[in-house]
Amino acid sequence: MTDRREVGLAVVGAGPAGLAAATAAAEAGAAVVVVDQASHAGGQIWRHRDRNALPEAARARLARFEASGAEHLSGAAVVDAAPGRLSVVTDRGPLLIDAHAIVLATGARELFLPFPGWTLPNVLGVGGLQALIKSGLNVAGKRVVIAGSGPLLLPVAATAAGHGAEVVAVCEQAPLARVAAFAAGLWRAPAKLADAARYRRAARGARFRTGWWIARAEGSAAVERVTLTDGRREWRVPCDLVAAAAGLVPNVELGAALGCRIADGALAVDRDQRTSVPAVFAAGECTGVGGEDLAILEGEMAGLAAIGRPVGALHAARDRAGAMVALIARAFAPRAELLRRADADTVVCRCEDVRMGQLDPAWGARQAKLATRAGMGACQGRVCGAALERMVGWPAGTVRPPLSPARVSDLAALSGNGG
Amino acid sequence: MSDRIEIAIDGRVCTVAAGTSVAAALLDAGQPAFRASVQGEPRGPLCGMGICFECRVTINGVPHRRACMVTCEHGMSIATGAAPA
Ligand SMILES: Cc1cc2nc3c(=O)[nH]c(=O)nc-3n(C[C@H](O)[C@H](O)[C@H](O)COP(=O)(O)OP(=O)(O)OC[C@H]3O[C@@H](n4cnc5c(N)ncnc54)[C@H](O)[C@@H]3O)c2cc1C
Ligand code: FES
Secondary structure, eight states: OOEEEEEEEEEEOOSHHHHHHHHHHHHTTOOEEEEOSSSSSSHHHHOOSSGGGSOHHHHHHHHHHHHTTOEEEOSEEEEEEETTEEEEEETTEEEEEEEEEEEEOOOEEEOOOOOTTTTSTTEEOHHHHHHHHHTTOOOTTOEEEEEEOSTTHHHHHHHHHHTTOEEEEEEEOSOHHHHHHHHHHGGGOHHHHHHHHHHHHHTTTSEEEESOEEEEEEESSSEEEEEEESSSOEEEEEOSEEEEEOOEEEOOHHHHHHTOOEETTEEOOOTTSBOSSTTEEEOGGGGOOOOHHHHHHHHHHHHHHHTTOOOGGGHHHHHHHHHHHHHHHHHTOOOGGGGGOOOTTSEEETTTTEEGGGOOTTSOHHHHHHHHOTTOSTTTTTTHHHHHHHHTOOOOOOOOSSSSOOOHHHHHHHHHTOO | OOOEEEEEETTEEEEEETTOBHHHHHHHTTOOOOEEOTTSOEEOOSSSSSSSOTTEEEETTEEEEEGGGOBOOTTOEEEOSSSOO
């Protein structure tokens, strides 16, 4: 049996963007449902097992959402979509949602660029470490190395240090000049500069180096040490946990399934957050990586525009905050050395254990799938696709529905109700 | 948040704080390898957000659950694919 629901607005993603969209639309009187596969609302930044640990502004946002009358379906993955309809799989069974309008707020994931040893247990993402700490991982007394790129490195270092970890090194691959240019570009966002200073203080004791990156990680049952490099020197660091990621990539899969236009790896939207598909809007990091404030503004606009309310008053603020997307992209683009770390023996596709040496750069992603199964495993190429796109220039193929694994019986029930 | 609950990891009983994800509980219990890859390499969580599928374990008999997406419940039984048979 498939449950069916009809709403004015369906929002996918309960992060800052999705919650802002849902709150704005529900406060304006629309019937709104927010669907998220995670067990708690908040997305990557506000999801915390202990809400009291969140900043006041985040708690206020969550409370306002809860009071707005919008409904939150947690543990509910959208596995397919067509204009006006979402196919959802929950623990309680399949569900079809018919909606007059859809807001996509599916966020971003981390970019993992393979290096020797990156598959060892206890080598995590940077946001991955943050997420695990928020869900209860105890890092007290652990020696942690944080390396990669982007504005997430320092806040995560601060979180780890705040939970008692010994943060031995924080390495930003971008050269100092680009990091400095990024900081200079923040002049219009003084709060961000204050945040950065606070993170630096909180992560004190850790050595912050720009122009350094991980060359390799080693260990037997789990990671035991990493070798960091600036291309000339090497620095071997014993550690218990490694957090490594080269930035964020927008989650465009659901938008692609709907037929939305994609530009520069993100869902393309107009000034009112409309995608190229009628009645489908998008907001937050699935439209470009620009952080929390931008996600909130875009969400609010998408939610209002989706129910036919004017949003012109928000354009100026959004455009100001939107400058962050280009700033981040420019400052933290991965250097060439980062893309050349995998040796012939390095696993590139973790789901199918395909090694770099098995791939012929003359192929494309499709040929690699046929020849080696690279990209055909459980993650559907979400990890290796983005990496290989940058390493060998293969455009990442689109993920085909179902967008996450679902029981055959659920899928059959959903398609049986398709008409 | 001071509530403690009991779970079993590969038959070993552990106590964790309520609200802890299965992935965090396993790492805390000194079990960084959650599963064996197709070529038998030990693997543990990578993304922490449900994308990479490296954290798959068997929970209450249901295989292939993403440990980072599931919150521990009292009496939960978790089996890694990395435990000695
Ligand atoms: C792992 C990680 C950790 C991060 N930690 C921080 C941090 O600590 N501080 C910081 O400033 N920034 C952090 N960021 C950056 C952060 O993504 C943004 O600042 C902000 O959260 C973006 O908001 P958003 O609403 O666009 O997306 P998100 O917050 O990512 O929300 C997207 C939501 O959509 C849901 N979703 C996606 N696809 C589907 C689907 N098909 N079905 C159902 N639900 C779906 C996801 O579960 C998620 O909850 C992190 C990013 C990542 C990837
Ligand atoms: S750690 Fe990636 S899916 Fe759980």
